[in-house]
Amino acid sequence: SQQGEEDPQALSIQEGENATMNCSYKTSINNLQWYRQNSGRGLVHLILIRSNEREKHSGRLRVTLDTSKKSSSLLITASRAADTASYFCATDARGGADGLTFGKGTHLIIQP
Amino acid sequence: DAGVTQSPTHLIKTRGQQVTLRCSPKSGHDTVSWYQQALGQGPQFIFQYYEEEERQRGNFPDRFSGHQFPNYSSELNVNALLLGDSALYLCASSLEGIRSPLHFGNGTRLTVT
Numbered sequence: 001s002q003q004g005e006e007d008p009q010a011l012s013i014q015e016g017e018n019a020t021m022n023c024s025y026k027t028s029i030n031n032l033q034w035y036r037q038n039s040g041r042g043l044v045h046l047i048l049i050r051s052n053e054r055e056k057h058s059g060r061l062r063v064t065l066d067t068s069k070k071s072s073s074l075l076i077t078a079s080r081a082a083d084t085a086s087y088f089c090a091t092d093a094r095g096g097a098d099g100l101t102f103g104k105g106t107h108l109i110i111q112p
Numbered sequence: 113d114a115g116v117t118q119s120p121t122h123l124i125k126t127r128g129q130q131v132t133l134r135c136s137p138k139s140g141h142d143t144v145s146w147y148q149q150a151l152g153q154g155p156q157f158i159f160q161y162y163e164e165e166e167r168q169r170g171n172f173p174d175r176f177s178g179h180q181f182p183n184y185s186s187e188l189n190v191n192a193l194l195l196g197d198s199a200l201y202l203c204a205s206s207l208e209g210i211r212s213p214l215h216f217g218n219g220t221r222l223t224v225t
Contacts, residue, residue: 033213042116042202042216043155088154099145099157099168100214 005103006089012109019076021106023089024069030092032065033100034074037086046074046087051094079110114139116217118203124223125193131222133188137205138215143167144186145214146178147202155202161186162208190222198224 007022023032031050035043049056049065049072056063062075076083086107090100117136125131137144143162147155157170161180175191184205190197200221204214 035214035216040200040219040221042218043204043214045213045215048213090154099147099160099170101157102147102154104152104154 006087006106008106009104010107010109012111013079015079015081015110015112017079019079019083019108019110021074021087021108023072023074023103025072025089025091025101026070027091028094029067030094032063032072033090033092034061034063034072035088035090035102037088037105039085043088076108079108081110081112084108084110116203116205116215118201118217118220120220121218122221122223124225127193127195127224129193130189130191131193133190133201133203133220133222135186135188135203135205135217137184137186137203141205141207141215142184143206143208144180144184145204145206146186146188147204148172149200149202149219151199158188193224195224198222 005024029051033048034046037043047058047063049063060077065072086105088102088105090102115138119134145160146158149155158172159166160168164180177189180186200219202216202219204216206212206214
């Protein structure tokens, strides 16, 4: 079953704007990770946030984690055409024995 | 420093046949995980290999099996192929399990006709 659920399913914005994607999950986690996938390619790891962390930054990326609401958000600032891709959250469930659980992803389109 | 490599890139098989997919992990990584990604969906965990043993397994039937070699490379075997097995199969490597970030290959696109 897919624990992570991203919202929205698709997002189209103008270059230079900020993009925000949300992820909800169901069980307790060790960490939550965000990945990017360009069409038909493998996934690229963006950022990992541990269950005891609330916010993390990496370049133009900002991730927040609210374990009480079982949710996370990914903010991409000053978007570029090259940011066009699908973005997935993945959870490492505490006590889980089934690898990382990915959501269905948010498809982000940056219009020039 | 080579990343994760998978072969072949594309494969077409007939229902009922068997297929073997191959993966070489990123240099220095000792753990290999396999994922199945259907069109428009997120990857689903098949299994993970560490020290040549299957350490974790997702909700996939026994038709899906794997192997890890002493050089950490891995194979995914699928028997008695079904039309529903058509998907992108992704290999990911990491250091000692899933609590470190996964490095993915570009996948093998399997089409079952």
